[in-house]
Amino acid sequence: MPNILLTQKCVRSCPYCFAQKHMDESPPEDMMTWENLIYIADLLETSGEKGVSLLGGEPFLHPYIVDFVLYLLERNLHVNIFTSGIMSDKMFREARKFLSNIEPDRLSFVCNVNNPEISPSSELERTRRFLKEFGRLTNLGFNIYKNDFEMDFLFQYINEFGLKRHIRIGLAHPIPGEKNVFIKKENLPQFAERFISYAPMFERFRVDPGFDCGIPLCLFSDEQLGKLYKINKGNLKFGCGPAIDIGPDMMVWSCFPLSRYQKKSLYEFDSLQDILQFYHENLHSKVRIEASGIFEKCDTCVHREDGICTGGCLAHNLTHFMNEAPIRFREVYIDE
Amino acid sequence: MSEHILVCPFDEDLIGRLRRRAIVVRAAKFEFIPHINRVINEHNKLHCIWVIDRRKTLANIPFAEDWLNIPISCFIGGLGSIKNVMNKLSILRKLSIRVFLSPREGRNFRDLMILSSLGVNCGVFWGNGGNKEIDWELMNDLMHYAVYSRAKHAAIEPFDYVVSKYDPKRPTDFNSVYFDNPRRYLHLDKEENIALTQEDLMRGNFISKGISSIDSIGGNQKYIESKTLWQEYFFKMEECASCPAWRICLGKFSASLKQNSKCKDFFSDLLDAADFYRSSKAKEKVLCQL
Amino acid sequence: MPTIIFKASEKCNSNCIYCDVVERKAPRSMSLELLELVFQRINEYLENKPNEKINLTWHGGEPCTLGVNYFKKALEFQDRYCAKTKSRLNHSIQSNLTLINQDFLNVFKQMGINTIGTSYDPIPQIRGFGKNRDSDAYNRLFMRGINLLNENSFSWGFIYVVTKKALEKPLDIFYLLSNLKLSGVFNLHPVLVYENDDKHNIAITPLEFAEFLGKIFPVWWEHQDRYSEVDPFKSYLRNYQTESIRLGCSESGSCAHSYLYIGPDGQASHCGRSADWGILSYGNIKFLPLVDIFLDKQRDILLKRNEILLKNDCLDCNYWGICHGGCPLDSYNTQKDFLHKTEWCEGKKHFLKKYFEPITGLNRDFREKVN
Numbered sequence: 001m002p003n004i005l006l007t008q009k010c011v012r013s014c015p016y017c018f019a020q021k022h023m024d025e026s027p028p029e030d031m032m033t034w035e036n037l038i039y040i041a042d043l044l045e046t047s048g049e050k051g052v053s054l055l056g057g058e059p060f061l062h063p064y065i066v067d068f069v070l071y072l073l074e075r076n077l078h079v080n081i082f083t084s085g086i087m088s089d090k091m092f093r094e095a096r097k098f099l100s101n102i103e104p105d106r107l108s109f110v111c112n113v114n115n116p117e118i119s120p121s122s123e124l125e126r127t128r129r130f131l132k133e134f135g136r137l138t139n140l141g142f143n144i145y146k147n148d149f150e151m152d153f154l155f156q157y158i159n160e161f162g163l164k165r166h167i168r169i170g171l172a173h174p175i176p177g178e179k180n181v182f183i184k185k186e187n188l189p190q191f192a193e194r195f196i197s198y199a200p201m202f203e204r205f206r207v208d209p210g211f212d213c214g215i216p217l218c219l220f221s222d223e224q225l226g227k228l229y230k231i232n233k234g235n236l237k238f239g240c241g242p243a244i245d246i247g248p249d250m251m252v253w254s255c256f257p258l259s260r261y262q263k264k265s266l267y268e269f270d271s272l273q274d275i276l277q278f279y280h281e282n283l284h285s286k287v288r289i290e291a292s293g294i295f296e297k298c299d300t301c302v303h304r305e306d307g308i309c310t311g312g313c314l315a316h317n318l319t320h321f322m323n324e325a326p327i328r329f330r331e332v333y334i335d336e
Numbered sequence: 337m338s339e340h341i342l343v344c345p346f347d348e349d350l351i352g353r354l355r356r357r358a359i360v361v362r363a364a365k366f367e368f369i370p371h372i373n374r375v376i377n378e379h380n381k382l383h384c385i386w387v388i389d390r391r392k393t394l395a396n397i398p399f400a401e402d403w404l405n406i407p408i409s410c411f412i413g414g415l416g417s418i419k420n421v422m423n424k425l426s427i428l429r430k431l432s433i434r435v436f437l438s439p440r441e442g443r444n445f446r447d448l449m450i451l452s453s454l455g456v457n458c459g460v461f462w463g464n465g466g467n468k469e470i471d472w473e474l475m476n477d478l479m480h481y482a483v484y485s486r487a488k489h490a491a492i493e494p495f496d497y498v499v500s501k502y503d504p505k506r507p508t509d510f511n512s513v514y515f516d517n518p519r520r521y522l523h524l525d526k527e528e529n530i531a532l533t534q535e536d537l538m539r540g541n542f543i544s545k546g547i548s549s550i551d552s553i554g555g556n557q558k559y560i561e562s563k564t565l566w567q568e569y570f571f572k573m574e575e576c577a578s579c580p581a582w583r584i585c586l587g588k589f590s591a592s593l594k595q596n597s598k599c600k601d602f603f604s605d606l607l608d609a610a611d612f613y614r615s616s617k618a619k620e621k622v623l624c625q626l
Numbered sequence: 627m628p629t630i631i632f633k634a635s636e637k638c639n640s641n642c643i644y645c646d647v648v649e650r651k652a653p654r655s656m657s658l659e660l661l662e663l664v665f666q667r668i669n670e671y672l673e674n675k676p677n678e679k680i681n682l683t684w685h686g687g688e689p690c691t692l693g694v695n696y697f698k699k700a701l702e703f704q705d706r707y708c709a710k711t712k713s714r715l716n717h718s719i720q721s722n723l724t725l726i727n728q729d730f731l732n733v734f735k736q737m738g739i740n741t742i743g744t745s746y747d748p749i750p751q752i753r754g755f756g757k758n759r760d761s762d763a764y765n766r767l768f769m770r771g772i773n774l775l776n777e778n779s780f781s782w783g784f785i786y787v788v789t790k791k792a793l794e795k796p797l798d799i800f801y802l803l804s805n806l807k808l809s810g811v812f813n814l815h816p817v818l819v820y821e822n823d824d825k826h827n828i829a830i831t832p833l834e835f836a837e838f839l840g841k842i843f844p845v846w847w848e849h850q851d852r853y854s855e856v857d858p859f860k861s862y863l864r865n866y867q868t869e870s871i872r873l874g875c876s877e878s879g880s881c882a883h884s885y886l887y888i889g890p891d892g893q894a895s896h897c898g899r900s901a902d903w904g905i906l907s908y909g910n911i912k913f914l915p916l917v918d919i920f921l922d923k924q925r926d927i928l929l930k931r932n933e934i935l936l937k938n939d940c941l942d943c944n945y946w947g948i949c950h951g952g953c954p955l956d957s958y959n960t961q962k963d964f965l966h967k968t969e970w971c972e973g974k975k976h977f978l979k980k981y982f983e984p985i986t987g988l989n990r991d992f993r994e995k996v997n
Contacts, residue, residue: 504808504852505809507808564773567769570765570769570805570806571762571769578748578795578801579801580801582801583808611849611851611852615851
């Protein structure tokens with residue numbers, strides 16, 4: 001499912017954000033136009049794609065987002081929106097009027113939330129307003145960037161607002177060329193430990209976690225994997241499958257952390273499959289040849305070879321090459 | 337009986353005097369559509385109801401189920417609220433309707449693309465649009481979308497007409513899309529004055545009077561002369577005569593060409609598109625009917 | 627099939643700038659008496675040659691100045707004298723169309739004519755009436771003629787004579803001509819001026835003509851479906867691509883015994899141009915049968931021409947097979963004999979080498995062996 005960036009502006013400044021630099025460098029008026037959206041929808045249709053994600057920055061900053069969503073739904077695409085839930089009152093009224101009665105099999109939200117204790121009250125209020133209205137369509141998203149993270153509030157939100165019983169867990173990785181906050185490689189096992197400590201809450205509230213890309217299998221012991229298996233209903237995934245992102249300027253890249261690698265114009269491709277193939281052949285494979293995973297032991301890992309784990313975040317892999325002389329495949333270096 | 341389709345206002349007296357004719361009715365209000373359909377089809381055949389109401393937007397037209405199977409063309413001000421249009425899509429897709437917008441408003445090009453991509457037949461209508469300059473580049477973008485987009489979409493006129501009817505050996509007059517081609521349509525007013533085009537009718541340039549004269553219109557001197565009016569461009573060596581796209585434009589934008597050559601560029605591209613469409617069709621397999 | 631260029635009249639209602647005939651002070655028309663003899667001579671010829679056909683091309687001046695009755699008389703003479711041979715007699719006609727009416731078309735149909743060759747120029751004062759060459763009036767009547775042809779299902783093709791004035795806007799001219807006639811043929815031909823007598827400053831050089839064609843050719847090549855029947859492009863393409871080469875009289879190298887001109891006084895010459903330029907007189911039909919005229923010894927030089935050119939001017943020329951040194955009259959025009967290639971050869975080669983071959987990617991060796 002490709003991601004369409006409606007805007008490069010955001011309403012928050014999350015410390016783990018991997019897009020901050022990209023957004024700072026993009027003109028704020030750079031917003032998705034109708035003509036470009038139609039072109040993308042056409043491309044998706046001819047590629048046989050059934051769904052699309054809308055994101056930003058904050059997609060609800062785009063003045064036409066509700067029109068866009070209704071349009072994409074009429075194009076028979078499932079629409080998933082990544083949002084903080086923070087939007088103007090006017091936009092909220094509009095969204096409520098036109099989107100809240102749409103069926104979950106057509107429209108969904110992933111609301112990325114931060115710990116309430118670190119969130120300003122005005123932001124919190126708007127997020128809660130959003131969750132109250134759109135709860136039945138919404139999964140929570142939570143990004144972990146330090147080891148002393150708290151997840152209790154997530155279960156509270158799910159119960160209070162009747163949200164979908166699933167949490168999308170993201171793990172912040174170092175992004176090539178960015179100065180974002182992340183958990184260092186050597187401290188990742190503590191992340192695993194702390195995460196598993198929440199297993200009883202997942203079980204009690206019958207919520208299942210889904211790992212966003214880039215969490216290696218070996219962070220977890222066999223016992224921890226067993227617990228994970230149970231709370232996840234057997235849907236364990238340790239893969240990194242970089243999504244395709246399409247910017248408002250019709251540039252395309254493979255996953256935001258990799259946005260400085262081989263950015264291309266969407267017009268250079270005839271189908272989504274072409275795009276996927278291009279990045280698989282020209283970036284992902286090349287990186288994995290140079291470094292199989294974020295750990296050295298990934299090179300000889302049987303689970304990676306068997307395809308159960310992809311060795312963590314691809315962008316994280318690339319940080320290995322940031323400060324060395326260019327002796328490897330050209331593709332693993334940032335485009336100048 | 338003449339094979340011309342008559343274009344006339346909805347006047348029940350006039351309609352009552354017509355028999356076994358194909359008729360395009362010019363209507364000012366959408367609400368009259370079912371009634372017009374009933375009245376026309378009593379003794380004649382409804383070809384289309386042509387509603388011109390620029391105050392209306394698609395969002396505020398009162399579409400109704402009893403409009404089903406009634407051929408409708410409408411020239412309106414714009415889409416209006418896209419959200420409201422989306423609400424009406426289910427019925428809009430069922431209707432035999434073609435929605436025309438003026439090319440003199442830039443946003444209409446976008447709106448036509450939206451409509452077409454959602455399966456609603458639509459088009460640009462140059463007439464009655466005022467004096468604003470046409471953005472030929474946006475027109476070209478729309479045309480490219482209409483002809484070359486691989487995704488399924490509804491026809492956008494007059495591009496679809498041009499590419500599908502185009503024959504390099506004959507002129508293609510897309511005025512048929514607007515019921516303004518004298519070879520196919522004659523315009524009639526309540527007093528039974530007959531003109532070759534709507535503009536002629538409005539200006540009083542009649543060629544004949546009386547319903548009875550319709551069947552012998554082929555012998556009407558002004559009608560005969562109208563067939564060769566195009567030759568004037570060649571006598572004066574007007575720029576249109578040496579335009580590569582003459583055969584699909586026929587000098588409709590001669591005033592525009594005097595100011596700049598953008599219409600020439602656009603229609604040249606449209607002609608290329610017509611050639612492309614034609615050669616693509618020629619490559620399609622045609623299996624025998626079993 | 628031999629062709630008779632039949633100039634029954636030198637009279638013309640137009641004053642085309644490049645016409646040699648129009649310069650004549652006292653244009654002549656053939657008497658009915660002589661017209662009758664023409665058909666007798668034709669019958670004589672066809673009886674003598676049971677396997678031959680004749681193409682009789684009515685030419686001028688403007689043939690329609692003869693009036694409808696003249697053509698009716700021609701038909702009458704044909705029926706009377708060629709009763710058994712008329713099936714082998716084809717009529718064709720070149721006309722400026724300005725005098726055409728329904729009566730003419732009716733008699734043309736009876737003569738078996740269903741296509742008319744003509745000429746047209748959109749540039750003012752190239753073709754027109756009177757001293758000032760009123761081209762507006764001319765073109766209106768021309769169009770009226772075209773409309774009449776269309777209504778009567780006649781086909782028509784035209785020659786566009788390229789003059790100096792056309793050189794500055796080749797594509798405009800090309801598009802206009804293509805728009806005028808969306809289907810069918812037109813032929814781009816350079817103006818031919820005899821003995822450099824270019825009093826109207828219309829002459830063009832072979833290179834200029836080649837460049838004129840060169841501006842148009844890429845457009846034609848890219849859009850052949852649109853502009854199918856434009857010569858010389860169509861002919862070149864066909865000759866490059868197929869085994870059987872078809873050439874007009876100027877390039878065929880075989881006009882020696884296949885062309886005959888009959889003028890208003892019965893004088894015979896080789897073709898229309900040779901008569902207009904006063905070259906190659908073959909006598910008069912009043913005194914000679916057509917068989918003898920076709921065998922006139924002067925024609926032998928035209929036959930020999932091929933042999934001589936192959937050993938001299940055209941030695942080893944790749945394009946011999948589609949050129950044959952050009953029209954012998956053009957050779958005479960500049961060299962005062964028939965035994966040289968024409969100046970137009972260089973123009974032809976220039977066009978083929980610079981434009982035609984690179985654009986089409988076609989290449990062919992048209993050399994023939996000398997026996």
